[in-house]
Amino acid sequence: MSAAPAPHRPAFGxxxxxxxxxxxxxxxxxxxxxxxxxxxxxxxxIEDLGVLRDVAIADDGxxxxxxxxxxxxxxxxxxxxxxxxxxxxxxxxxxxxxxxxLSPAWTTDWMSQDGRRKLKDYGIxxxxxxxxxxxxxxxxxxxxxxxxxxxxxxxxxxGSTACKALWRCQSCxxxxxxFKCI
Amino acid sequence: xxTITAADTPLVQYTLxxxxxxxxxxxxxxxxxxxxxxxxxxxALANIALDLIGQARSLYAxxxxxxxxxxxxxxxxxxxxxGEYRNVLLVEQPNGDFAVTIARQFLYAxxxxxxxxxxxxxxxxxxxxxxxxxEKEAVYHLRHASEWLIRLGDGTAESHARAQAALDExxxxxxxxxxxxxxxxxxxxxxxxxxxxxxxxxxxxTIDRVLAEATLARPPEQWMQTGGRAGRHSEHLGFxxxxxxxxxxxxPGANW
Numbered sequence: 001m002s003a004a005p006a007p008h009r010p011a012f013g014x015x016x017x018x019x020x021x022x023x024x025x026x027x028x029x030x031x032x033x034x035x036x037x038x039x040x041x042x043x044x045x046i047e048d049l050g051v052l053r054d055v056a057i058a059d060d061g062x063x064x065x066x067x068x069x070x071x072x073x074x075x076x077x078x079x080x081x082x083x084x085x086x087x088x089x090x091x092x093x094x095x096x097x098x099x100x101x102l103s104p105a106w107t108t109d110w111m112s113q114d115g116r117r118k119l120k121d122y123g124i125x126x127x128x129x130x131x132x133x134x135x136x137x138x139x140x141x142x143x144x145x146x147x148x149x150x151x152x153x154x155x156x157x158x159g160s161t162a163c164k165a166l167w168r169c170q171s172c173x174x175x176x177x178x179f180k181c182i
Numbered sequence: 183x184x185t186i187t188a189a190d191t192p193l194v195q196y197t198l199x200x201x202x203x204x205x206x207x208x209x210x211x212x213x214x215x216x217x218x219x220x221x222x223x224x225x226a227l228a229n230i231a232l233d234l235i236g237q238a239r240s241l242y243a244x245x246x247x248x249x250x251x252x253x254x255x256x257x258x259x260x261x262x263x264x265g266e267y268r269n270v271l272l273v274e275q276p277n278g279d280f281a282v283t284i285a286r287q288f289l290y291a292x293x294x295x296x297x298x299x300x301x302x303x304x305x306x307x308x309x310x311x312x313x314x315x316x317e318k319e320a321v322y323h324l325r326h327a328s329e330w331l332i333r334l335g336d337g338t339a340e341s342h343a344r345a346q347a348a349l350d351e352x353x354x355x356x357x358x359x360x361x362x363x364x365x366x367x368x369x370x371x372x373x374x375x376x377x378x379x380x381x382x383x384x385x386x387x388t389i390d391r392v393l394a395e396a397t398l399a400r401p402p403e404q405w406m407q408t409g410g411r412a413g414r415h416s417e418h419l420g421f422x423x424x425x426x427x428x429x430x431x432x433x434p435g436a437n438w
Contacts, residue, residue, distance in 0.1 A: 072315050073236025102240065103311030105318060156222035157326045158229040166222060182318045 022057050025093070029063045030055045032091035036083040039076050040161045043122040046080060050110025053101055063088060063096040068106045071162040108181050119179060120145045125167065127181040142178050144169035154178075192365045194249045195268065196375055197309070198258070199411055201241035202269035205259055206419070207290060208234030209426055210277060219280050226326060230287070233319040240312045260430035264419045271410040272355035274419045278348065281334055281341070285348035288327035292388040293359050295320040296381045305373040328392045335396025342397065349393075350401050357406025359385075 033055060034047035046052040046067065054066040065084055069077050081098045088096045108127035111119075116126035125145045143150050149171035159166040164177040211231035218224035242255035253261075272290060277283045298317035304310040334345040360378045362370070369375035393400050409415070429436055 069236070069315075071233055071236060072240060072312075072319060073232035073234070075232065101311075102315050103307070105311070105314040107318075156226055157322065157329070158222070158226035160225070162229050162232055166225075180322070182322070 025063065026055055026057055028091055029065065029088060029093055029096070032087040032093065033065050033084050036080060036087050039079045039083075041119070041122070041124065041163075043118045044111075044115050046084075048112050048115030048118065050106060050112070051080065061095060063093050065096065065098045066101045067098060068101050070106050074162055076161075106182075108179065111179075123176060124164065125176060125178040127179045142167055144172060144174070145176055146174050147172040191248070192369050193306070193374065194245050195365050196369055197241050197245040197248065199268040201238045201245060201258070202267050203273050203290075204234045204241065205238035206267070206269045206422060207273035207286075208232070208238060209422055210273065210275075211283070211287075213277055214283065223280075227283070230323050230326070233316075233323070237312065237316045237319070240315075244308050244312070256430070260427045264415050264423055265413045267415065267419060267423070268411050268413065269415075269419075270355070270358045271407050271416055272352065272359065274410070274416060274422060275352060275355065276418055278351075279344055281344040281348040282351065284327055284330045284334065285345065285352050287323065288331050288392070289352060289356055289359075289389075291320055291324035291327050292392075293378070293381060293385050295324045296384045297376055297378065300376040300381065304375070309374065324388070328388075331392055331398070332396040335393070335398040345396065346398050349398060353401035354404060354407045358408050358410060361408065361411065363411070 030052075033052055034045055036046050036052075038044050038046060038049055038051070041049075049070070051067050051070065052065070053068050054064075056064045056066075058064050065088070067077070067080060067084065077100065081100075084098050085096065088094075111127065119126045123145050125142050128140070140154075141150050142152050142154075144152050144167075147169060149169055151170040152167050153170060154165060155168050155175065156166040158164075159177050163180055165180050166175065167178045168175045208231045211227045211234065214227040215224065215231070218227055238259070239255055242258045246253045246255055246258055272286060275282075275286055295317065298313045298320050301313035302310050302317055304313065331345060334341040336342070360382055362377055362379060366375045366377070370377045390400060
């Protein structure tokens with residue numbers, strides 16, 4: 001057995017250990033990536049949505065950002081990937097790659113509380129907090145994001161984007177989008 | 183001497199079958215874009231098409247990676263001829279009227295919701311992750327198709343008759359959904375593939391439950407069509423591919 005390694009003694013003028021610099025880079029990269037907004041729901045960042053999964057520093061020093069699609073065919077992924085690359089470049093991080101991960105599968109449960117509030121203020125009814133709807137025909141009550149009334153009805157299972165359904169409020173008569181709960 | 187190409191390996195074959203089902207049905211549904219009976223349905227069918235094409239892309243990318251022959255997802259989708267496609271015959275059937283599209287969608291989704299759920303436990307990590315994602319989408323697709331079938335079946339005399347005719351017309355393509363061959367049996371034994379026979383009871387239950395509510399009759403057992411998974415397709419697939427592949431055939435490698 002070898003003796004315990006001697007404690008690292010920073011050389012004169014060395015500002016931080018490589019590990020600390022790695023953490024600092026990672027934090028800076030996360031902040032940059034987290035500032036990217038969803039092109040179709042611009043009040044939400046990809047962090048709010050839970051689309052931003054991970055930021056890691058690879059062995060060769062490359063920043064590796066992992067994102068996950070909300071739906072298999074989400075057309076926003078290409079734009080999000082590009083925006084993340086741009087945000088990292090603007091933050092002075094040139095050595096980066098963005099990869100798409102599928103597992104674990106995205107769920108609306110990952111949407112932050114802050115994200116839900118922003119969504120409602122924007123006029124989109126947020127998803128119910130637990131994505132437990134597995135029944136073929138469930139009964140759902142969605143409150144109108146405009147007037148708060150629970151007297152609402154579903155117009156269509158699919159709305160303006162893959163992640164939304166179309167609803168209408170019976171009280172204020174306004175149609176509204178509902179972020180589907182999956 | 184026969185040469186065995188990588189495309190013949192069971193995992194590539196299996197993944198291509200799943201991918202081809204998703205792409206061909208996604209393409210069929212996308213044909214409704216701008217033509218559906220109402221705006222909401224136009225959007226719904228386009229959304230479902232998008233989910234299916236997204237599933238197909240993940241599966242093609244994986245098949246291409248396992249194959250390791252330098253092909254990519256585009257090469258698999260755009261540069262294989264009809265005889266090389268491995269989708270079931272059901273998904274290539276024409277859209278017909280709205281009832282035919284909904285019946286086709288219902289028969290397919292009733293299997294795919296439990297299928298993806300089972301495949302999410304596959305020993306193959308990539309297939310499992312694609313399946314876990316697709317399952318959520320399939321549950322939604324099944325609900326959409328079921329609600330429409332009930333609305334049509336339990337609607338007017340005209341919509342009832344059309345929904346029944348659509349089911350009767352498509353029923354002969356449902357047998358192929360449950361076929362299993364040596365390739366799949368081998369993969370299923372290794373915990374990679376799902377044996378569709380095991381999903382039959384759940385499919386039957388979904389079909390019977392929704393048809394009962396829709397006041398539609400389950401078509402009688404009959405002779406079943408087969409061959410799509412072996413590359414023997416109806417004439418419809420060639421027309422789909424002519425539309426889907428035209429650009430890459432006319433301008434190979436075109437990009438934008």
